[in-house]
Amino acid sequence: MARNQKDYLADLLADDEAPVPAPAADEASGPIAPPARPDRMRGTTLLSRESALARVATGEVRQVTQMLLDPARVRVWTGNARHYNHLTEENCRELIDSILAEGGQKVPAVVRRIDNDPDHDFEVIAGTRRHWSISWLRRNSYPEMQFVAQVVALDDEAAFRLADLENRARKDVSDLERARNYAAALRQHYGNHMTRMADRLKVSKGWLSKMLKVAALPDVVVSAFASPDDIQLKPAYVLAQLFDDKARAATITSAAKQIAKLQAERRMSGDLPFPAAEVLRRLHLATESKADVAEPFTYKSKIGRDALSLVSSNRQGATIRLHAGSGATEDELLRGLREALAHLDASGRGLLR
Known part of the structure; x- marks a missing residue:
């Protein structure tokens, strides 16, 4: 701090001044008078008060x-x-x-x-x-x-x-919680004057500007993460900047809905949710040009073996491989297929459009 x-x-x-405890009394001789304070100490006490x-x-x-x-x-x-x-x-x-x-x-x-x-x-x-x-x-x-x-x-x-x-x-107050708290305070206490708010909080205007930018992330994007606690200032600020472009904002919003749906399915099936790094990667991937080559995708079974992978993708369609000996159940393979389709959709190569 x-x-x-x-x-x-x-x-x-x-506090104004800490109270001075009363001296102990002697039953035989009566109360004991407190020692006299030096004149210098009296002056200091008076100034302090x-x-x-x-x-x-x-x-x-x-x-x-x-x-x-x-x-x-x-x-x-x-x-x-x-x-x-x-x-x-x-x-x-x-x-x-x-x-x-x-x-x-x-x-x-x-x-x-x-x-x-x-x-x-x-x-x-x-x-x-x-x-x-x-x-x-x-x-x-x-x-x-x-x-x-x-x-x-x-x-x-x-x-x-x-x-x-x-x-x-x-550490248990997330950057997103603080950012949205700042955005509310900017309106309620500082009349939307960011410079005044930065001065009162004794923080840099640039840092406060980034926090306010992150606060503007829509709830649909937040729901793509396993927890709001996963949203950290630096990567979230880069993501928030993309929303300045309306076309990119629409693409990211669509991808976030797909990821949020997959997150819910993974929780229901007992799988771990996607970590923040994977969510960010998929959201950024959604903003890339359709002419770009889609990144590889692999779905692993619960025992950690490759069960389904995306081999290639082009205008004619996509090639998906099911791996033998993965130990995956039919439900897992279906879930992997849905995630592969969502991956294609996030990269701008969706087959269901």
Whole structure:
């Protein structure tokens, strides 16, 4: 995290001043007077307090309070990039185990108070996984678990920046989730002024431009991937640029529908879905000229042997070979044939047009 981002985060969540614990009392001689502070320390403390009060006076920091909350009374802010419904016991397992080992949640989340919601009192700005994990634990044999949170007063734009700072350090927030979160924030908080948004987030305008480009990828293309998490910034940006050409955009959209259908069939049959690299290869292949030679295609059986391959393709038709001894079932060969036809269609040599 950049230094200026750390400074912003510290200012955003800083307390006025940590309380000084009271000295212990001696039963025989009465309370012990605290040691006198040197004049130099008094001046430093006064300046520190004045500085904290000045931050409060600006309106950027109004209140910081740490509380133990019932997670059922806390909702997740919709402006966060992380999709709450994508969280599972599996992808939160490490955090759950950590909470159990430490006897509770040690790192507080950040929440703010809300009004006009009879079911909730607060909403999570940063700490969605902590909220999910505590909620899961309360439903699974640990009803005493409490959701630990700092209560702050932030407007939506400041809340967005705070959530973004936390998500940048999280590998489980995909580039697509962040990109679409940025696109929404650009409209809601920055009046579609990208330069202003880049300045406020302390990121380069060029990088932000790429993220916004990726955010524009249509859902039909996203559905071609096994998971939205597979969509990474660099290759997705190259793909998104192709949509500037209407003809290419239509071709990619058609190919994406075919791939999404094949992905669904593979899941139903128990096969692994196509990895991101294969999906990207097929989508890019769809934009190549029909005069180009189609790339080779081979379908393997479940035991890893070649079952069906595309030998050649031209204007008169295609030659497909079925391999002996592959161990493939009839259903596998039919599925391989469908994938070969989809491969031809993606390369602009479809036989069913």
